[in-house]
Amino acid sequence: MKKNLEIFSNSPTCPIRNVFDRFGDKWSVLVLMVLGTHGGLMRFGELKEVIDDITQKMLTVTLRTLEADGLVARKYYQEIPPRVEYQLTDLGKDLVPHIENLANWASKHVDQILRSRKRFEKKVASKD
Amino acid sequence: MKKNLEIFSNSPTCPIRNVFDRFGDKWSVLVLMVLGTHGGLMRFGELKEVIDDITQKMLTVTLRTLEADGLVARKYYQEIPPRVEYQLTDLGKDLVPHIENLANWASKHVDQILRSRKRFEKKVASKD
DNA sequence: CCGTATCCGAGACGATACTG
DNA sequence: CAGTATCGTCTCGGATACGG
Numbered sequence: 001m002k003k004n005l006e007i008f009s010n011s012p013t014c015p016i017r018n019v020f021d022r023f024g025d026k027w028s029v030l031v032l033m034v035l036g037t038h039g040g041l042m043r044f045g046e047l048k049e050v051i052d053d054i055t056q057k058m059l060t061v062t063l064r065t066l067e068a069d070g071l072v073a074r075k076y077y078q079e080i081p082p083r084v085e086y087q088l089t090d091l092g093k094d095l096v097p098h099i100e101n102l103a104n105w106a107s108k109h110v111d112q113i114l115r116s117r118k119r120f121e122k123k124v125a126s127k128d
Numbered sequence: 129m130k131k132n133l134e135i136f137s138n139s140p141t142c143p144i145r146n147v148f149d150r151f152g153d154k155w156s157v158l159v160l161m162v163l164g165t166h167g168g169l170m171r172f173g174e175l176k177e178v179i180d181d182i183t184q185k186m187l188t189v190t191l192r193t194l195e196a197d198g199l200v201a202r203k204y205y206q207e208i209p210p211r212v213e214y215q216l217t218d219l220g221k222d223l224v225p226h227i228e229n230l231a232n233w234a235s236k237h238v239d240q241i242l243r244s245r246k247r248f249e250k251k252v253a254s255k256d
Numbered sequence: 257c258c259g260t261a262t263c264c265g266a267g268a269c270g271a272t273a274c275t276g
Numbered sequence: 277c278a279g280t281a282t283c284g285t286c287t288c289g290g291a292t293a294c295g296g
Contacts (some may be wrong), residue, residue, distance in 0.1 A: 008158055008179060013242060016157060020232035024152030026269075029144060044278055055270060060279060070244030081277040082276080091240065098233050105226050106147035112219065114141060116198030154289070171257055183290060188259060206296085209257040 022069065027054055027062040029099060032071065036096035041075075041085040041113070071095060150197060153181055155190040157227055160199065160216070164224035169203075169213040201222060 008016065023029050034050050035042060063086060066072040071092035077083040078081055088096065138250060140146075149156050162178050176187055191214060194200035199220035205211040216224065 008162065013238060015234035016161070016231055017239040018238050018242065020151065020157050021154070023148065024154075026149075026152075030147050034145070049279095056279075057271090057281095058269065062268090068245050068248035069241050070248075071241075076278095079277095080276085084278060091237065093245075095233060095237075099232050101229060102148075102226050103144055103285080104215070105223060109219065109223075110141060110143040110146050113199075114146065116219075117196050120141050120167035120196035120198075168282085171264095182257075183260095185291090186289065204258095208296090216275095233274080244271065 003025070016119070021086070022065065023099075025062070025065075027051070027058055028066060029103075030054075031059075031062050031066060031095055032092065032099060033103065035086065035088050036070065041087045044084045047086065064090070150243065151227075152191070154194075155179070155186055157231075158182075159190050159194060160224055160227060163216050163220070163229065164199065164216065164228070169215045172212045172214070175214065177255065194220070208233075237249060 008014070012018075021102070029045065030051055036048060044063075046057065047063075048054065051059070054062075056103065063072060067074050070089055072086055073089050075085045075087075077085075102121075131195075147148075158179055159175065162175060172187070175191075176182065176184065179187070184189075191202065193202060195202050196215055201217050203213045203215075205213075234243055
């Protein structure tokens, strides 16, 4: 692999593989952006309400993964009924704007992309 | 869903779902960045050589998807042996810098994230 | 050289039921 | 309220073989 492409290396610490692979799941980016947009602490149920088509299981799994990565902090209150609050860590706060950049790009160009996909479908279909 | 969070909507044209879902696969980002770093036309075999751990099948699949999205242009030469060249479209060229931003962030913080994951593993293990 | 076709395993995801 | 546990489905991606 050429020098200036070493960032793409297959090493276990390859940044792209380690970081982008996480964003690849269905919910992480969404959760990060919701926490970023909201600004402060959010309870589990609050997140569940905003991202209303996520299942309880997947919200839990996603939050655990983000917590493991040090992007989200979890605070558990020993009360009945239990209360759990989530917020971005400093690392998370640092990351979110970069994700938002990409999200803004996505917003701006999603129509073009969707149109391109349609055109491509037709092109492929016409060759059958 | 609150007004300022409409970007997260579950609609079929939701930018985040439509665009990030694509980057979520294992190879798209890598291929885009290789094409972006290289700058010009690249042959299939050349891409395969640079991203040396991708299978032929996945490189084909990934390039087709990027082509469908209008991010990569494919030029096929009717020769024997066949020659196929790929390059970023204008849309692709517009996108790549945004991805690179995120990649740079990833490079900078991957160590911290990996350390955080290790710590989290230990924390979980100690509770069993 | 640049694909396609087929098979297979792993894991992501959702639905549902249950719990402190 | 905020989780776990379990199960079934489906898609991704790798291995391999073959083709124009």
